[in-house]
Amino acid sequence: MGFLSRKKPKPAPVEIQEEHPIVDELQEMEDAVPLRDVGGGPAGPVSDAGLSLAGESSASSPPAGEAAEEGPSEFVVEEGPSEVVEEAPALNAEEESPEAEGDGRMKAIDLIAPTRLDFLAEKEATEQAPVKAAEVIAFANQKGGVAKTTTTLNLAVAFAESGYRVLCIDLDPQGNLTMSQGIDPDKVEKSLYDVLVNDMPISEIIVKREIDIAVASIDLAGAEIAMSTKIGRERSLEKALKEVAGDYDFVCIDTPPSLGLLTINALTAANKVIVPVQCEYLSMRGLVQLQNTLRMIQENLNPDVKIEGILPTMLDSRTIHAKEAIEILEENFGDLVFQSRIKKAIKFAEAPVKGASVLKYDSDSSAANYYRDLAKEVLSHGSP
Numbered sequence: 001m002g003f004l005s006r007k008k009p010k011p012a013p014v015e016i017q018e019e020h021p022i023v024d025e026l027q028e029m030e031d032a033v034p035l036r037d038v039g040g041g042p043a044g045p046v047s048d049a050g051l052s053l054a055g056e057s058s059a060s061s062p063p064a065g066e067a068a069e070e071g072p073s074e075f076v077v078e079e080g081p082s083e084v085v086e087e088a089p090a091l092n093a094e095e096e097s098p099e100a101e102g103d104g105r106m107k108a109i110d111l112i113a114p115t116r117l118d119f120l121a122e123k124e125a126t127e128q129a130p131v132k133a134a135e136v137i138a139f140a141n142q143k144g145g146v147a148k149t150t151t152t153l154n155l156a157v158a159f160a161e162s163g164y165r166v167l168c169i170d171l172d173p174q175g176n177l178t179m180s181q182g183i184d185p186d187k188v189e190k191s192l193y194d195v196l197v198n199d200m201p202i203s204e205i206i207v208k209r210e211i212d213i214a215v216a217s218i219d220l221a222g223a224e225i226a227m228s229t230k231i232g233r234e235r236s237l238e239k240a241l242k243e244v245a246g247d248y249d250f251v252c253i254d255t256p257p258s259l260g261l262l263t264i265n266a267l268t269a270a271n272k273v274i275v276p277v278q279c280e281y282l283s284m285r286g287l288v289q290l291q292n293t294l295r296m297i298q299e300n301l302n303p304d305v306k307i308e309g310i311l312p313t314m315l316d317s318r319t320i321h322a323k324e325a326i327e328i329l330e331e332n333f334g335d336l337v338f339q340s341r342i343k344k345a346i347k348f349a350e351a352p353v354k355g356a357s358v359l360k361y362d363s364d365s366s367a368a369n370y371y372r373d374l375a376k377e378v379l380s381h382g383s384p
Contacts, residue, residue: 134248138270143286144257147313152254157357158375164249170216181209182355191217224261238269272308279325313342340374
């Protein structure tokens with residue numbers, strides 16, 4: 001019996017090595033992977049998977065004397081005889097600290113709402129130089145034949161002679177202002193109709209002559225009907241002028257002989273209104289209606305528009321009726337009546353035939369000097 005008991009433990013080491021090869025593999029891995037120096041303290045905490053494997057291996061492992069001693073390692077052995085997961089190396093101080101993150105590193109706000117950065121960043125207020133806007137003058141009177149077109153063109157040319165940049169706008173479907181600069185309204189391809197109805201940029205219809213002119217055509221006669229369903233139709237001209245407001249010092253608007261939508265557009269876009277009045281009783285009657293229209297414009301559309309002055313035109317100083325008309329104007333409107341007087345002259349009828357203003361057609365004539373005097377008076381009222 002003693003002989004048999006001494007022979008039984010001999011095959012045990014062989015059977016243990018065959019059943020538990022993980023011990024030798026762990027030893028080989030331990031020799032191949034350098035252990036982390038933890039200062040001689042106990043190994044750190046291990047995962048649940050590691051604990052379960054450790055328990056199983058300790059239960060089936062050979063005695064401590066036969067198994068190789070394991071140092072304090074921090075790798076975790078997962079299921080399987082040859083898989084080892086090493087613990088991620090600790091980040092250095094620069095990588096761990098959020099303060100040391102560079103500009104190229106994504107932050108939480110970049111991922112959540114990157115478009116908000118522009119709004120969160122404080123922007124320095126930059127002072128912008130104010131854009132000088134043009135002085136817009138409308139020439140209006142619902143009475144026809146009072147020299148609105150003649151006054152618009154010749155006063156604009158007088159401004160240009162003084163060195164100002166001037167734009168004339170022909171808002172009359174008859175196209176008399178366009179024709180007075182040698183342009184045939186019937187042959188115009190693009191006109192103010194396209195600007196007001198189709199929102200074409202006004203710069204596309206400006207033609208350079210003695211002054212720049214936004215041309216008209218007979219199509220303007222149908223503009224009021226075409227604009228009837230347009231939202232904000234009263235401000236169509238005002239919006240169009242914003243494109244060129246900084247390019248000119250003066251914008252002079254010739255209006256049709258009515259108080260319709262085209263004239264309302266002119267009064268809404270204008271800063272000032274000059275009212276040419278023929279020195280006759282019937283012509284002065286229209287001033288009351290114009291005042292009522294202008295009051296409605298001020299209340300609803302353009303509170304800044306005002307009457308710059310009333311201009312007596314086609315004055316025949318030889319007649320008593322003309323003198324009485326001037327007296328009536330001055331009694332009722334006082335300082336609003338210009339001191340300048342536009343007297344009758346054949347030059348005003350001859351100049352449009354040549355496609356020119358009176359100041360160009362006959363620069364030294366008294367007719368040209370009438371509008372030069374008017375330009376000085378308008379400029380002295382506080383215009384640019």
